[in-house]
Amino acid sequence: MIATIADWLGAGCLVAGALLALAAGIGVLRFPDALSRMHAATKPQVLGVLLLLLGIALRLRSPADLGMILLVAVFQLATAPVAAQMIGRAAYRSGRLDRSLLDADELAERGPGSGSAGPA
Amino acid sequence: MTGSPEPAPDAPGPAVVGRGRLGRWRDQAVALGWLVVVWNLLWGDINWANLVGGLLVGAAVLVFYPLPAVSFGGRLRPWPLLAFAGRFAVELVSASLHIARIAVQPGYRPRGAIIAVRLRVATDLNLALTAEVVSLVPGTLILEVDRDSGTLYLHVLDTHGPADLGVARARALAVERRIVRAVGSTSELRRLDVTSPEKGTRP
Numbered sequence: 001m002i003a004t005i006a007d008w009l010g011a012g013c014l015v016a017g018a019l020l021a022l023a024a025g026i027g028v029l030r031f032p033d034a035l036s037r038m039h040a041a042t043k044p045q046v047l048g049v050l051l052l053l054l055g056i057a058l059r060l061r062s063p064a065d066l067g068m069i070l071l072v073a074v075f076q077l078a079t080a081p082v083a084a085q086m087i088g089r090a091a092y093r094s095g096r097l098d099r100s101l102l103d104a105d106e107l108a109e110r111g112p113g114s115g116s117a118g119p120a
Numbered sequence: 121m122t123g124s125p126e127p128a129p130d131a132p133g134p135a136v137v138g139r140g141r142l143g144r145w146r147d148q149a150v151a152l153g154w155l156v157v158v159w160n161l162l163w164g165d166i167n168w169a170n171l172v173g174g175l176l177v178g179a180a181v182l183v184f185y186p187l188p189a190v191s192f193g194g195r196l197r198p199w200p201l202l203a204f205a206g207r208f209a210v211e212l213v214s215a216s217l218h219i220a221r222i223a224v225q226p227g228y229r230p231r232g233a234i235i236a237v238r239l240r241v242a243t244d245l246n247l248a249l250t251a252e253v254v255s256l257v258p259g260t261l262i263l264e265v266d267r268d269s270g271t272l273y274l275h276v277l278d279t280h281g282p283a284d285l286g287v288a289r290a291r292a293l294a295v296e297r298r299i300v301r302a303v304g305s306t307s308e309l310r311r312l313d314v315t316s317p318e319k320g321t322r323p
Contacts, residue, residue: 018221029225035261036232039277040223043258047216064164071161079253085262088275092234092263103233104285105266107273 010058017051020044036093042084049076101105147192152178192245194305201302208253215258222278230278234263235285237292239310241300242270249303250296257295260288 011070027040050073057069091097099105155178174209222230239250247270254274255262264273275287300308 020216023223025219030223032229035263035275036230038261039219039275042261043256044220044223045213046256048256067161069208071158077256078252081252081262082125084255085251086255088261088263092164096237101229101231103231103279103281105234106236107234116260 006058006061010055013051013055013058017048017055020048020051024048032101034096035088036101037090038084038091042080046076046080049073131209145306148182151182155181191301193243194300194303194308196303200298204298204302207298208257211257219258219277224315231280232275232277233279233285233288234273234275235289237272237274237289239270239272239296240311241295241296243305243308246296246300246304247272249299251291252297254292260292 021044024040024044027044028037031037031040053069053073057066060066060069126163128281152175156171156174159174159177160170163170204242222228238245244267245265247265251265251272254260254272259277261275261277262272263275265271266273272292273290274288276284279285300312
């Protein structure tokens, strides 16, 4: 009984995670510039991966697998922001952003040191 | 581990300078402990061979890849930690759904903004933790970190005008507040209340 419920919950988590990953993919295609694409590429995917891992954990249920899944989750959470920041910073410094889509840019007002950032 | 050759000139911050060798050894021991746990989880079960292997590998990692000391001066408070985790989960889900929605909404071009958020507690650990959490919640992306002044530069997606910038800034500062409440020291907690939590303008 419990096993059946866990299986169904796991299946639900898997589908939900896959849908979030799909939305992230669509976002990468549709968003206008590099910075907004980074949002789509890194963010729904975090929750998506967590849901997928939860779904897998609910179906596997053995201690060794749970330990491994926990590790994957922790490292995913710890490394995704680092990668996102590196790419975001590179995009900003090389001017790959659409300034007409920005309401404000307080990084540009920072003064010397970031002078090479962006066209105009 | 003979006083690992770390790049000292890189301003380690007042908290680290004041600590003796004992604190440094304690930090190393904690790191070693975590590495052993990770090693055992990777192998999938805990036995003596894995414990010894983990100790060896962990010690090798600490000796050959020394990191600048980030010491933990605060203490863990269970209830604020739980509140932080719960709030994080809620924000993660709602913001993920929001980004997913505007990703599939036909003909919608989201606008963005880059804002500077000056944190009130500018320690390395708090800066890193806040940056991680802010960046994990969809809709905000860290572009640049100014370590000296403790300022985070965020790209915020889907803004509709100046009011949204204030909201995003307040949200980042609220994340910092929850983190300091959960793991910060008492003096850091006090700093939260002294400095007014309004807009982080540059000097």
